[in-house]
Amino acid sequence: xxxxxxxxxxxxxxxxxxxxxxxxxxxxxxxxxxxxxxxxxxxxxxxxxxxxxxxxxxxxxxxxxxxxxxxxxxxxxxxxxxxxxxxxxxxxxxxxxxxxxxxxxxxxxxxxxxxxxxxxxxxxxxxxxxxxxxxxxxxxxxxxxxxxxxxxxxxxxxxxxxxxxxxxxxxxxxxxxxxxxxxxxxxxxxxxxxxxxxxxxxxxxxxxxxxxxxxxxxxxxxxxxxxxxxxxxxxxxxxxxxxxxxxxxxxxxxxx
Amino acid sequence: xxxxxxxxxxxxxxxxxxxxxxxxxxxxxxxxxxxxxxxxxxxxxxxxxxxxxxxxxxxxxxxxxxxxxxxxxxxxxxxxxxxxxxxxxxxxxxxxxxxxxxxxxxxxxxxxxxxxxxxxxxxxxxxxxxxxxxxxxxxxxxxxxxxxxxxxxxxxxxxxxxxxxxxxxxxxxxxxxxxxxxxxxxxxxxxxxxxxxxxxxxxxxxxxxxxxxxxxxxxxxxxxxxxxxxxxxxxxxxxxxxxxxxxxxxxxxxxxxxxxxxxxxxxxxxxxxxxxxxxxxxxxxxxxxxxxx
Numbered sequence: 001x002x003x004x005x006x007x008x009x010x011x012x013x014x015x016x017x018x019x020x021x022x023x024x025x026x027x028x029x030x031x032x033x034x035x036x037x038x039x040x041x042x043x044x045x046x047x048x049x050x051x052x053x054x055x056x057x058x059x060x061x062x063x064x065x066x067x068x069x070x071x072x073x074x075x076x077x078x079x080x081x082x083x084x085x086x087x088x089x090x091x092x093x094x095x096x097x098x099x100x101x102x103x104x105x106x107x108x109x110x111x112x113x114x115x116x117x118x119x120x121x122x123x124x125x126x127x128x129x130x131x132x133x134x135x136x137x138x139x140x141x142x143x144x145x146x147x148x149x150x151x152x153x154x155x156x157x158x159x160x161x162x163x164x165x166x167x168x169x170x171x172x173x174x175x176x177x178x179x180x181x182x183x184x185x186x187x188x189x190x191x192x193x194x195x196x197x198x199x200x201x202x203x204x205x206x207x208x209x210x211x212x213x214x215x216x217x218x219x220x221x222x223x224x225x226x227x228x229x230x231x232x233x234x235x236x237x238x239x240x241x242x243x244x245x246x247x248x249x250x251x252x253x254x255x256x
Numbered sequence: 257x258x259x260x261x262x263x264x265x266x267x268x269x270x271x272x273x274x275x276x277x278x279x280x281x282x283x284x285x286x287x288x289x290x291x292x293x294x295x296x297x298x299x300x301x302x303x304x305x306x307x308x309x310x311x312x313x314x315x316x317x318x319x320x321x322x323x324x325x326x327x328x329x330x331x332x333x334x335x336x337x338x339x340x341x342x343x344x345x346x347x348x349x350x351x352x353x354x355x356x357x358x359x360x361x362x363x364x365x366x367x368x369x370x371x372x373x374x375x376x377x378x379x380x381x382x383x384x385x386x387x388x389x390x391x392x393x394x395x396x397x398x399x400x401x402x403x404x405x406x407x408x409x410x411x412x413x414x415x416x417x418x419x420x421x422x423x424x425x426x427x428x429x430x431x432x433x434x435x436x437x438x439x440x441x442x443x444x445x446x447x448x449x450x451x452x453x454x455x456x457x458x459x460x461x462x463x464x465x466x467x468x469x470x471x472x473x474x475x476x477x478x479x480x481x482x483x484x485x486x487x488x489x490x491x492x493x494x495x496x497x498x499x500x501x502x503x504x505x506x507x508x509x510x511x512x513x514x515x516x517x518x519x520x521x522x523x524x525x526x527x528x529x530x531x532x533x534x535x536x537x538x539x540x541x542x543x544x545x546x547x548x549x
Contacts, residue, residue: 092446
């Protein structure tokens with residue numbers, strides 16, 4: 001594990017409640033800068049719930065409560081003086097299903113975050129579009145049809161468009177919620193390849209159901225089970241010499 | 257046995273039914289057809305009357321002259337005053353209905369965790385069932401008398417707008433619900449405030465559905481005469497000034513139909529025909545807009 005890199009995000013006793021039911025309990029984990037971090041575990045184990053707590057996405061769901069602290073560069077994102085809009089600007093997100101804005105062109109999708117935040121400079125927007133699309137390995141495929149609607153792309157391209165859209169606002173952390181589960185193997189591979197280069201510019205936390213994917217792309221792996229973080233460590237260690245027998249049972253395919 | 261079963265399949269099921277069940281089936285068919293006819297016959301009778309009596313006295317004058325120009329020396333005048341009044345009052349209604357209606361729908365769907373949402377929804381339902389004449393009386397009390405506007409196009413437009421609100425709310429709510437939640441989340445995840453996500457992502461996505469709802473709401477209120485009686489009052493002279501008394505097509509039809517003059521009654525028929533055609537066109541436009549989605 002690249003222990004020389006500074007810690008970017010650290011959680012202290014994070015719990016998430018839906019009403020009175022606790023979906024995630026006492027998660028203490030830290031993610032270092034410029035790494036890819038996988039969250040694995042069986043369905044309903046709380047990994048997506050935990051991921052969505054990081055950028056305060058739960059606030060749209062009534063009766064959801066997050067406890068504990070999530071420190072981004074030493075500042076609690078749930079602090080009383082912190083604006084969730086600001087948190088989400090620094091922590092981007094890519095979703096399970098590609099969700100380009102249907103009324104916008106490829107170009108407009110990519111710059112949506114910047115433009116709606118008030119950026120007007122055409123030069124800056126053009127630059128951002130090219131940089132973000134190159135960053136998402138989509139530029140060569142769409143550079144001649146930036147005015148086409150985003151939904152005219154294939155599923156895999158749409159997902160890379162969504163990655164480009166998230167990159168455009170230069171997030172410090174990029175959350176990915178099973179970003180390849182709706183894609184074919186080829187598109188999946190492209191996105192996995194992409195993550196290696198993306199971590200040069202950001203820190204990735206990815207939820208995945210696919211353990212091969214976790215072992216291929218991530219530097220650290222966190223294993224969740226029924227709301228508890230069972231094990232967290234360097235991916236190699238978690239997969240080859242798991243400390244907890246439940247982790248071992250899961251990664252060897254005995255359940256889940 | 258085997259051959260008989262296969263025969264049954266070949267000749268079709270109806271022939272295998274017992275005579276009693278076949279008779280039941282026939283009876284049910286007749287009843288259903290009669291029911292349909294019962295609904296359609298009055299509609300066609302109305303339309304036939306409307307077209308026959310409406311068309312015979314429909315001419316250019318109907319659109320170029322006002323009711324005040326009716327003379328006993330032959331000129332029958334026209335409904336220009338009512339057409340202009342209807343357009344003006346519908347414009348006022350549209351402003352009220354669109355702003356308040358869409359705003360309310362946004363509140364009800366996009367801020368559904370707010371504690372006032374259940375009571376606002378209840379009020380919307382109450383407003384939906386409010387008789388148009390009562391809405392007219394409310395505006396009479398609040399605007400015509402209360403604010404001292406007097407009988408005016410503005411008051412008429414307000415009463416029509418009030419009737420439009422729940423219709424627009426209902427329609428807009430339905431289409432906003434169809435906008436996938438993941439689009440809202442994608443917008444928020446970019447660090448956009450909620451209102452910007454609504455204005456720039458949610459509303460554009462729902463646009464054609466909202467437009468359809470608004471057109472249908474206009475079609476719905478453009479045939480209302482009752483709320484205009486206490487508000488716009490009616491005016492047989494042409495005016496473009498919405499602070500003056502105004503007439504609307506349904507109101508002019510209603511009043512002219514009781515005039516002791518054959519020419520005026522003929523004008524009422526033409527007015528009714530024009531009104532029905534205008535609403536028909538609006539409904540078709542709304543359907544077309546909906547299909548383009």
